[in-house]
Amino acid sequence: MNNRLMSIEDLSDHLGVPVNTLYKWRTKGYGPTGRRVGKYVRYRPEDVDAWIEAQGTA
Structure with missing residues (x-):
């Protein structure tokens, strides 16, 4: 498991959202x-994943 913290640029790439x-x-x-x-x-990857899950489905 990768416990590396994400930078805002990493998060931008991950979510496909501008910085x-x-x-x-x-x-x-x-x-x-x-x-x-x-x-x-x-950003902790587990926090990002939890936030994504909390958004529900589109």
Whole structure:
């Protein structure tokens, strides 16, 4: 299992969502939970997966 934290660029690639959209979501409290690591925001893959599951089906 890969426990590597995801950067916002990694998350953008994973979700197919522009980085700027992810920053907007973060300021509005939407999207996967991000954590500050120094001056960077990182995402745990399990948090991203849980957030995706919580979105339901399209």
